[in-house]
Amino acid sequence: MDESTLIKKCLKGNPKAQKLLFDRYSSKMLGVCLRYAKDTDQAYDFLQEGFIKVFTKLDKFKGDGSFEGWIRRIIVNTALDQLRKEIKLKKNTSIDDMYLDVEQTLYQVDDFFEQDLLKLINEMPDGYRTVFNLFAIEGFSHKEIAQELNISENTSKSQFSRARSYLKNKLEELGIEREG
Numbered sequence: 380m381d382e383s384t385l386i387k388k389c390l391k392g393n394p395k396a397q398k399l400l401f402d403r404y405s406s407k408m409l410g411v412c413l414r415y416a417k418d419t420d421q422a423y424d425f426l427q428e429g430f431i432k433v434f435t436k437l438d439k440f441k442g443d444g445s446f447e448g449w450i451r452r453i454i455v456n457t458a459l460d461q462l463r464k465e466i467k468l469k470k471n472t473s474i475d476d477m478y479l480d481v482e483q484t485l486y487q488v489d490d491f492f493e494q495d496l497l498k499l500i501n502e503m504p505d506g507y508r509t510v511f512n513l514f515a516i517e518g519f520s521h522k523e524i525a526q527e528l529n530i531s532e533n534t535s536k537s538q539f540s541r542a543r544s545y546l547k548n549k550l551e552e553l554g555i556e557r558e559g
Contacts, residue, residue, distance in 0.1 A: 415458040429457035507542035
């Protein structure tokens with residue numbers, strides 16, 4: 380069934396179409412949830428809450444951009460909403476004078492699987508993990524992150540810098556070397 384037909388049937392409340400939509404996108408969206416969650420149970424909670432919002436807001440999808448991207452945005456926002464309820468991000472002092480090198484660091488990861496990297500990201504403190512995911516993976520700007528999490532832009536930059544250092548140190552401990 381094509382996406383347009385699927386959406387129309389879901390809007391009419393067709394349970395088979397809703398299940399098909401969930402089945403089609405849930406595994407990718409679980410991957411998104413796992414990047415924000417402390418554990419698998421929390422990721423499934425984010426996923427469930429997110430899809431409830433997807434179905435209740437489906438009439439708001441206007442076809443601008445990809446449907447998968449629209450779902451992803453809802454899932455990310457749902458995870459952030461849940462994290463806001465569960466954790467307090469530490470507010471940091473201003474780092475105006477601090478230079479942040481946000482250039483991507485490349486690592487040789489021949490035998491280092493995605494699950495291992497995900498595990499390292501999940502071991503980060505909550506604030507580091509959330510900002511790292513939003514900036515490095517989802518492509519949010521520090522200004523957008525600051526607005527989403529109700530923190531300062533400098534706090535976002537600081538959390539990202541610390542997350543990068545955390546990952547760099549963990550990768551070095553594992554013997555993963557930096558390229559050029």
